[in-house]
Amino acid sequence: MMDVGRHPKIKLFAYSEVEEVSGYVGNFQVKVRKKARYVREKDCNACGECVKVCPVAVPDEFQQGFSSRKAIYLQLPQAVPSAYLIDMQTCMGNNPIACGKCAEVCEKKCIDYDMQDEIIDLKVGAIVVATGMDVYDPTELDEYGYRSFENVITSMEFERLICASGATQGHFIRPTDHKTPKSIGFIQCVGSRSEKRGKSYCSNICCMNTIKDSVLLCDHYPGTEIKVFYIDIRAFGKAFEDLYRRSKQEGVKYIRGLPGEVVEDPKTKNLIVTVENTTTGEVERHEIEMLVLSVGVLPRQDGSLIQKLLTLSLTADGFFMESHPKLKPVDAPTKGVFFAGCAEFPKDVKDSVTQAGAAAARSEIILNADRIKVEAITSMVDKDMCTACEICYRACPYKCILVDREKKTPAEIIEAACAGCGTCGAECPFGAVTMRHFTDTQIIAQIEAILEENPQEKTVVFACNWCSYAGGDMAGISRLQYPPNQRIIKTMCSGRVDEEFVLYAFKLGAPMVLVSGCHFADCHYIDANRWTVKRVEKLWDKLEKMGIRPERLQLEWISAAEGQKFAKVMKEVEEMRKKVTKEEIEFTKKALADLKFKGEKRRAKLEADKAKMEKVVV
Amino acid sequence: MADKKNPGKENDLRIGVFVCECGLNIAGSLDCEEVRKSAETLPDVAVAVLNKYTCADPGQNEIKRYIKEHNLNRVVVASCSPRMHEPTFRACVADVGVNPYLLEMVNLREHCSWVHLHDRKAATEKAKDMVKVGVARARYLDPQIERTVPVTKAALVIGGGVAGIQTSLDLADSGIQVYLVEKGPSIGGIMAALDKTYPTMDCSI
Numbered sequence: 001m002m003d004v005g006r007h008p009k010i011k012l013f014a015y016s017e018v019e020e021v022s023g024y025v026g027n028f029q030v031k032v033r034k035k036a037r038y039v040r041e042k043d044c045n046a047c048g049e050c051v052k053v054c055p056v057a058v059p060d061e062f063q064q065g066f067s068s069r070k071a072i073y074l075q076l077p078q079a080v081p082s083a084y085l086i087d088m089q090t091c092m093g094n095n096p097i098a099c100g101k102c103a104e105v106c107e108k109k110c111i112d113y114d115m116q117d118e119i120i121d122l123k124v125g126a127i128v129v130a131t132g133m134d135v136y137d138p139t140e141l142d143e144y145g146y147r148s149f150e151n152v153i154t155s156m157e158f159e160r161l162i163c164a165s166g167a168t169q170g171h172f173i174r175p176t177d178h179k180t181p182k183s184i185g186f187i188q189c190v191g192s193r194s195e196k197r198g199k200s201y202c203s204n205i206c207c208m209n210t211i212k213d214s215v216l217l218c219d220h221y222p223g224t225e226i227k228v229f230y231i232d233i234r235a236f237g238k239a240f241e242d243l244y245r246r247s248k249q250e251g252v253k254y255i256r257g258l259p260g261e262v263v264e265d266p267k268t269k270n271l272i273v274t275v276e277n278t279t280t281g282e283v284e285r286h287e288i289e290m291l292v293l294s295v296g297v298l299p300r301q302d303g304s305l306i307q308k309l310l311t312l313s314l315t316a317d318g319f320f321m322e323s324h325p326k327l328k329p330v331d332a333p334t335k336g337v338f339f340a341g342c343a344e345f346p347k348d349v350k351d352s353v354t355q356a357g358a359a360a361a362r363s364e365i366i367l368n369a370d371r372i373k374v375e376a377i378t379s380m381v382d383k384d385m386c387t388a389c390e391i392c393y394r395a396c397p398y399k400c401i402l403v404d405r406e407k408k409t410p411a412e413i414i415e416a417a418c419a420g421c422g423t424c425g426a427e428c429p430f431g432a433v434t435m436r437h438f439t440d441t442q443i444i445a446q447i448e449a450i451l452e453e454n455p456q457e458k459t460v461v462f463a464c465n466w467c468s469y470a471g472g473d474m475a476g477i478s479r480l481q482y483p484p485n486q487r488i489i490k491t492m493c494s495g496r497v498d499e500e501f502v503l504y505a506f507k508l509g510a511p512m513v514l515v516s517g518c519h520f521a522d523c524h525y526i527d528a529n530r531w532t533v534k535r536v537e538k539l540w541d542k543l544e545k546m547g548i549r550p551e552r553l554q555l556e557w558i559s560a561a562e563g564q565k566f567a568k569v570m571k572e573v574e575e576m577r578k579k580v581t582k583e584e585i586e587f588t589k590k591a592l593a594d595l596k597f598k599g600e601k602r603r604a605k606l607e608a609d610k611a612k613m614e615k616v617v618v
Numbered sequence: 619m620a621d622k623k624n625p626g627k628e629n630d631l632r633i634g635v636f637v638c639e640c641g642l643n644i645a646g647s648l649d650c651e652e653v654r655k656s657a658e659t660l661p662d663v664a665v666a667v668l669n670k671y672t673c674a675d676p677g678q679n680e681i682k683r684y685i686k687e688h689n690l691n692r693v694v695v696a697s698c699s700p701r702m703h704e705p706t707f708r709a710c711v712a713d714v715g716v717n718p719y720l721l722e723m724v725n726l727r728e729h730c731s732w733v734h735l736h737d738r739k740a741a742t743e744k745a746k747d748m749v750k751v752g753v754a755r756a757r758y759l760d761p762q763i764e765r766t767v768p769v770t771k772a773a774l775v776i777g778g779g780v781a782g783i784q785t786s787l788d789l790a791d792s793g794i795q796v797y798l799v800e801k802g803p804s805i806g807g808i809m810a811a812l813d814k815t816y817p818t819m820d821c822s823i
Contacts, residue, residue, distance in 0.1 A: 001806055001823065004783055004798065009790035014800045018776055026769040032799055062811065076811075078823050079804035122797050125770040128789075130782035132807050156811065163813035170813075212816035239817040306776060324701070341781025342808075349780055349815050349822070356784030360792070363773050363785075367794050371766040376719065416767060437719055442758045449754035450747070465701075473699045476728030484734045484744040487751060488725075490700075567733070 005080040013120065014041075014081055021127070021309040024416060025336030026372045030122040036115040037085035038093075039072070043110035044083035046074065050102035050111065056090050064157045066167035072102050072111075077165055086111070126336050126363035129320060130356070131306055133342035134298040136191030136198055144187060144293055149264040150175040151271060152291045154190075155209055162216055172220060174290045176269040181289035183225040184217060185273055186210045187259060192296035193231065201317050203296035204346040207234045210294045211247045218250040226252040227286060229259055229275055237350070255284070262291060297346035310337050311419075313466070313522035315561055319345050321522070330358045333466060333524055335375075338362050377420040377437045377492060379413045385432035385602050386410035392424035392433055395495075397526035421525035422496030426535065431599025438491055440498070440599065447505050450487040455509035456585055459573050461488045462497045464529075467518035467559050474563030475570075482570035485577060486514070493517065495528030499539055500597055502553060506543075507592035511580035512552050514573050519557045529557075546591045552580060631662035633756055634690040635749060636681055637726075638672035638697030644731040648741040653696065653726075656746040660753045664688050672697050678710045685714045692756045696724035696749050717761030724752035774799065779807020 004010055013034055020031035039050075054070035062069075062076050071091040072084050092099035093113050103111040135156050138146045146152045151174050153161070164170035174181045188206060191198030207230070214226050233254065235244040248254065259275040265287070273286045299318035307314065311334050313321040320343050323331035330338050340359040341352040366372055379401075381392075388408045393401045400417035401424060403409060411432070413424075422435040431440070450460055463469040469490050475482070491497060494517025505513050515536055523529040533555070540550035554576070556569050635657040639645035650668055657666035665688050669677040672695055684690060693716065695707050700723040708718035726745050734741035771794060775786045778800030786798045798805070809815075812822040 001783060001810070004778070004786055004805060007787065007790045007796075009794065010786050010796045010798055012778070012798045012800070012805065014778065014805060015803045016799050017801055018774070018799055024767075026767055028770075028774070030774055030797075032797070037803065075802060075804040076806060078806070078810070080806070081804070085803045122772070122774060123770045124772045124774040124797065126773045128773060128775045128782070128785045130775055130777035130779060130785055132777050132779045132781070135808075159811055159813050166813070208816045212814060212819065215819065216814060237817070243817045243819075340775075340785045341777070341779055343777065343781075349809060352779070352781040352809075353784045356781045357788055359781075360785045360788035363789060364792055364794065366769060367771050367773060367789075369769055371768055373764040374767050376762040376764045415765075436762055437759075439758065439760075442755050445754040445758050446751050449751040452750075453747075470699075470701060473701055473725070473728040476699075476732035479732055479735065481735060482733055484730070484737065484740045487747065488729060489751075 001078060001080045005082070012081060015085060016120075018306065018309065019119075022417075024374060024419075026125045026366060026374075027416075028124050028127060028336065030124060030127075032120045032122060034118040034120055036117050037083065038088065038091075038111060038113055038115045039084045039086060040110040040112060040115075041081050041083040043108045045108060046082045046084060047107070049105045049107070050084060053101040053105050055099065055101065056092065058087070058090050060167070062160075063167040064160045066157070066160055125367045126338065127310065128338045128340055128359045128363060129306060129310065129312070129332065129343050130340040130359075131300050131303055131343045133346060134301050136295040136298050138190050138293045138295055140197055141190065143259070143261050144190065144291075145262045145264065145271070146293055149262070149269070149271060151181075151264070151269055151289065152262065152293065154293050154295045155206065155213065156295065158213055158292050162213070162220070172217070180221060181224070183227070183288040183290075185271070185286065185288040185291045186213065186226070186228045186294055187291065188228065188230040188294045189258065190293040190295045191298070199296060199298065199317065201346075202234065205348045206294040206296060208237070208240055208243070208348065210292075211235065211244050213292065214247045214252040215243065215250065218247070218252070225288075227288065228252060228254045229257060229273070230254060231258060232256070237348075255279075297342060300343065303343070308526070310334050311524060311526050312337070313518065313524060316559065317345070319343065321560070330355060330362050336366055374416060375418070375420050377435070378415045378418040379420070379422065379424050380434050380436065381411045381413060382432050382434065383410040384606065385430050385599070387430055387432075389429065391427050391429060395423045395427040395531050397421065397423065397528045419525055421493035421528040422491060423493065423525070423528045423531050426496055426498040427531060429598060430602040431597060432602070435496060438496055440597070443489060443491070443501055444504060446489045447501060447508065450489075451505065451508040451510055456511055456582065457485055458510065459486045459512040459514055459577050460505040460510045461486045461514045461516065461573075462494065462501070463488050463490055464494045464517040465490055465492045466524040467522060468494070468516035468556070468566065470560035471558040471562045471566040474561060475566040476563075478563045480563055480567035482567045483574040485574050486570055493523070493525045493528045494532040495525060497532065497535070499535055500595070502539055503592055503595055506548065506552070506588050507595050509585050509589055511585055512554065512573055512577045514554045514556060514569070516556045516558050516569070519559055522559055548588050548591060549584065551576065631692060631757055632664040632688060632690050633660075633662050633692040633694060633753060634681070634684050634688060635660075635663055635666040635694045635696065635753065636672050636677075637666065637668050637749070638677070638695065639668065639670050640697060640727055641671065644697070644726050647731040647735045648726070648738060648745050652742050653745045653749055657694075657696075657749050657753065660750055662692075662757055663753060664690060673703050673706055678706070681707070681710055682714045685711065685716055691716065692720050692722070692759060694722045694724060694749065694752045694756050696726045696745070696752065698727040699723075699725045699729070719762040720756075720759050722752050722756040722759060724748050771795065772797065777807070778802075778805030780809040782807070
C-alpha cells in the first residue's frame with residue numbers, strides 16, 4: 001500500500017470515481033470525479049489533533065461497527081493516502097458552521113469546509129477493472145439468527161475482532177458479555193452454493209478462511225472448542241491441505257452438515273445449533289458460545305456504472321465476463337480492458353495478485369506498442385443514397401455518426417469510434433449504410449445458399465458473435481445433442497439483423513427464422529439489442545397483417561455460457577418448424593413475392609429522379 | 619485494370635476449401651471426405667482439401683502451399699469455431715499475401731460434429747450445407763484494411779484493493795504512467811480489513 005503512495009509513476013485518486021469513458025483501445029478518455037474530502041490531502045500530515053476535538057461519534061464501518069469513529073477520520077490507521085477526511089453527512093461544520101473545532105486546532109490549516117468535487121480528465125491506453133467484491137449479508141437466512149442473536153457474527157466481523165488493530169485490540173470477545181468464548185462454531189457456505197438463497201456458486205475462499213480462523217483461535221486461545229459445520233471442505237490450493245490438517249490436529253472438529261436451526265439460550269446467550277450430521281445420519285445439538293457465519297462473496301452491487309461505461313457483460317453469476325474463460329481469462333470483451341481480482345470471480349489474495357500481474361502484462365502488450373490496429377469491421381455510408389434522416393444516428397449506441405437533417409448533411413461514420421454492431425445498417429431505411437465484412441450482399445448470399453435445397457427442412461438462425469453464437473459453441477463443447485435442421489448466420493450483433501433478411505428468408509421458403517442475441521445487460525454494443533427487439537416486434541405485426549403466423553419468427557437471448565439453453569432453443573424451434581405446413585410456406589412465398597430490398601428501391605428512385613432532371617434540362 | 623488485390627471486384631474467384639478432421643473430433647461423427655467432395659462442386663471453388671489437423675503447422679503449411687500453387691484468392695476453412703482459430707488462419711493466409719478478411723470459417727466442430735454425434739448421415743449432410751453457405755459468403759468477401767492508431771502510454775486502474783494495487787505497481791515498475799482510482803478514502807480494499815491471510819498466516823497489510 002505504501003509503495004503505491006510513493007511510486008513516482010502512480011498517481012493515486014482516492015475517494016474518487018470514474019464518471020465517463022469514451023474512446024477505444026489505446027486511446028481512452030476518462031473523466032474522474034475526485035470527491036471533496038474537506039481536508040487538503042497534500043497538506044494533512046495525519047497528526048490526529050482534529051479527531052480529539054470532533055464531537056461527533058458514529059459507528060466505524062471499517063471496524064464493522066464494533067467501535068466508533070469521528071466525523072473527521074482516517075478509514076484505517078495505515079490509510080493511503082494518509083490524510084483525514086470529513087464525513088459531511090454527520091459533520092456539524094458545514095453551512096452553517098455550528099462547530100468548526102477541527103479547523104481551529106489544525107496547525108496546517110488544511111481543513112476546508114467549502115471544498116468542491118474536482119473533475120479530472122485523463123488519457124489512457126488501457127484500463128484495468130479491479131473493482132472487487134461485496135460480502136453476502138446473511139440477514140435473510142432466519143435460521144442462523146444473524147441480527148437476532150448478538151453472538152452470531154460474520155466472518156468479516158471475525159476479522160476485526162481478532163485483528164490487533166481492531167476494536168478490541170485483538171482480544172477476541174463475544175458481544176454480549178465481552179468474555180472470550182470457550183466454544184466457537186463456524187457455519188460454511190453461508191450465501192454460497194445454494195439455489196434458493198444467496199448464490200449458487202462456490203465463493204472459493206470461505207473454506208480456507210475458516211480453517212485459517214480456526215488455527216488463529218487455537219494459537220491465541222489454546223483449548224477453545226471449535227466446531228465447523230460444512231458441506232465439504234475445499235482445500236485445493238498449494239499448502240491448503242497442510243493447513244487443514246494442522247487445524248484438525250489442533251483439535252478443531254469438522255462436522256459434515258449445515259445446521260437447520262440456531263436458537264439462543266435467553267439466559268446464557270449461548271447458541272444451540274441443530275444439525276443433521278450427514279456422516280452419522282443423526283440429528284445433533286451443539287451448544288456453543290459464539291457462532292461465525294462464513295459468508296460468501298458477491299459481485300459488486302454498484303458495478304453497473306462501470307459495466308455500462310466500458311460496455312462489459314456479466315456471466316450468469318453476476319461477475320464480469322471475460323473474453324474467453326480459458327484462453328483469455330484476464331481480457332474483457334472490450335478491447336483494451338482487463339480484469340484483476342474479484343471483479344471477475346471470487347478469489348483469494350494469491351490468485352488476485354497472480355491475476356493482477358497477468359492484467360498488467362496484458363495491458364503492457366498494448367501500452368508498449370507504438371501503434372495498434374483498430375476494428376476493421378465498421379460501417380460506411382453511401383452519401384448519394386443517404387437522405388440525412390438521422391435514423392442511423394438515433395440507433396447508434398456509440399453516437400459515432402455525424403449527420404444533420406436540417407442542413408441535409410449526409411451521414412458520416414467516425415470510424416475510430418465505431419465498434420461495428422451494424423445497427424445503423426439495419427435501421428437505415430434507404431440501404432445507404434454498408435457494414436464492412438457483414439454486407440447485405442454477403443448475408444443475402446448466405447440466406448440463398450441455405451434455402452437453395454430443401455428449404456422446408458431448415459430454420460434460418462441469426463446469431464450474434466459474442467453471445468448466442470458462442471452459446472452454440474458451448475453446446476458443442478458440452479456435447480449437447482440437438483436436431484440438425486438449423487443453419488446459423490453469424491453477425492457481430494443481433495442489431496445487424498435487418499428486417500429484410502428475415503422477410504427474404506421467408507420469401508425463399510424458410511419455415512422458421514430465429515433471431516438470437518445477448519441478454520439485455522450483456523449486449524457488447526451497449527444496448528444495440530434493444531433495437532433488435534423493436535425490429536422483431538415490428539416484424540411480428542407486419543407478418544400478422546400479411547396473414548403469416550408471427551410465431552414463425554422467434555427471438556431468443558442466449559448468453560455465451562448458456563450452451564444448455566442454446567440446445568433447448570434448437571429443439572424447441574425444430575418442434576415449431578415441424579408444425580409449419582407446406583401450404584403456409586407457399587402462401588408466405590406468394591405474399592412476399594414482391595419484396596424489394598430497400599437499397600434497390602432507393603436506387604430506383606434516385607435513377608428516376610435523375611432521368612426526370614435530365615428531361616427538364618432537355 | 620485488373621486489381622489483383624481486390625479480386626471480389628473481378629469475377630476471377632479462386633476459392634480453396636480446407637476441410638479439417640480435427641482428429642476424430644469432426645471425422646468421428648461425419649464423413650469429411652464426402653464434405654470435401656461436395657465442396658469441390660461448389661461455384662468458384664478451385665480446390666478442396668482434407669486435413670487431419672488444419673490448425674497445426676502441417677495443416678497451415680498446406681493452406682499456404684495451395685494458395686501459392688492454385689493462386690487462391692479466397693480461403694474457406696471448415697474446422698472449429700472462428701472464436702477459437704480465426705486469428706490463427708487469418709495470420710496464416712496473410713503470411714502468403716492474402717488479405718485476412720478473405721478467410722471464411724465454417725464451424726463444423728462446435729456447431730455440427732459435436733452436437734450430432736449419433737447421426738452420421740444427417741451430420742454429413744448438414745456439414746455439406748454449412749460449407750456451401752461458407753463458400754457462398756466467401757464469394758462476396760472484400761479485403762479490409764486494419765488501420766493503426768497511436769497509443770497513449772498510460773493506464774487507468776479502477777479499484778485499489780489488492781488486485782488494483784498489484785496491477786498498478788507492476789505497470790508502474792515497467793515504466794508506465796498509472797492512474798489508480800479508488801472509490802473509498804483509502805486504498806487497501808477487503809484485504810486491508812483482514813487480520814491474517816492463508817495459507818501462510820501472515821499479516822494482510
